[in-house]
Amino acid sequence: MRTRFHQGLDLLKQKLLTMGGMAEQAVERAVEGYRRRDGELCKLVLDGEPAINTMEREIDELALDLLAMQQPMAIDLRFITAVMKINADLERVGDQAVNIAERVLHSLDLPEVELPADIPRMAGVARDMVRRALQSFIDARPESAQEILKMDDLVDDMNREIHRAMIAHMKQVPDALQQALDALLISRNLERVADHATNIAEDVIFWIKGADVRHHFGMNAVQP
16 A cells, blocks of 8 residues: 555656646747747647646646555654645646736737836746755755745846836826736736646645745755
8 A cells, every 4th residue: 555655656757847848948938938929839829728727737637646544653644745736736837827928928019118127037037946946856856845935026026127128108108008018917927827836836845844944934944
């Protein structure tokens, strides 16, 4: 029974990593669609959403089956709990990618304008956070996850800067109001992607250390 249980844990981990790859790809396609004004890439994001939703359900069902199979030890229980929470965050990362893709598709009929907003740079940081958070999960390294929490402040600063720049641009160039608003909203979507990456990092720390570091609570427990 324990062998079957641990095989189930391995399968759960593999499914979660597949889910992570799907969510990462969705964000990458959506942002590239924005950068290139490529509607086909954005449609791929929308077409891929059902697969992400299906994978989320499969992971939750497997996790619940494992919980019902036997009473897990504390660290295994924390692992399964963390996987279920990470799974939900990855699904929401996919949702943010869909929001960006839909925004791009709705804006393709508008003239292309230069905006003082470096969306691709912000997207690169947010995607890197998701990738590194998942890597910390693969490696079971809470120290690596801790670094993700620090990166969140950078993305928050970038979001605030883009917000200020877009508000000013809307006042100065009224003809580009919709394009500036789109960039502002996409920036907000990317900020949410970074938030979900932070949640994933917190769950990795909880799994390994048993420490709740949400809102910086229990940070001392993570220090080496």
